[in-house]
Amino acid sequence: MTDPVGDGLDRALEGAFTRPLPKSAQAQMKYLVKQLKGTRATARLLGVSQRTVERYVKGGLKRPRRELRERMEREVKKRWQPKVRERARRKASTTDGLVLSARARFGFTAAAGTTDDARVRDIIQALPPDWADRLFTAREQGATEQQLQRIAAEGLAEMYFRANNTRAHGLGVEFTDIDRVDVGL
Template identity: 55%
Template sequence: MGEIGDSLLRADEESFTRRPPKSTQARVRYLLSQVRTTRAVAALLGVSMRSVERYLQGTRKHPPRPIADRLEAEVRRRWQPRVRERARRRATDTGITVETRARFGYTAAPGSTDDGRVRRVTQHLPPAYAARLLEARAAGAGEAELRGIVAEGLQEIYFKDRGRRAQDLRVEFTDIDYIDIGYG
């Protein structure tokens, strides 16, 4: 996943009301409750069914790093789906907040500069852009499409001030240092 996709994932995780399980045994138990069989858990993690049984019994507590990372990722991906959905619905009603430091380039009327420069911007985007961004992500859009939606939102709200200035301005959103998206 790219920078914007990762940021949306972090925004989802910030809405958790409880922490995901920490121990290997609790994580495997949770996955087993979700997918129902040790065979399915083993397939998710890329280990044998016997390894899954050992993790469940607690006889093996520390899996190798790649397996531990997959285990954590699978648990986080499935953790509190209703809470995530409620947070996304709230975001489509109230909008999202984008905080970023990135290079913004411009295409504007003659006589103005088109040199890109790094800016730090924190801006609340209205519900329409939040809905478009979340729908595109749910549809499996690539990072370029997500970046285009965020760039369009920042262009209209931050740079054009909701249409009150710089009518012919087009903004390019590149070289992202960091981006943090928050729901609400």
């Protein structure tokens, strides 16, 4: 997992899907051809020949190699049920917020005399809608994984460590050595 926060946001939105993704290679390829309005664009997207795409659509080819199968699944997920995905994102960004579950190393910067030793923690914290909106907006605008991690760390610092800014004012949180990040809506 190269992008734990970004992938977590994507998985959370995929959890809102109301219908299952197409399973077979033929069904996935047909869906992509329909979405991209042609076999040429689909072939370009997947890095295969137009004839290969046509063979999958007709059912002549059934079992793609692993790399192609993963690309097809990723591209189908990216385009599947855009209205459902947008509705879930809007609900999280305006009313519900999200739940961030992370296992990572957290360290602190604070006033002299306090402990700032980093240690691995398991944290499950609800983040309000404004933090959900910041994360989803940054993801849509092409933020890097480091930027998403910084936003997540700021949200955890405010809501978990500073208790919605009612204590530990000025406490800075470092979010490193991420083992896992799960996002729930």
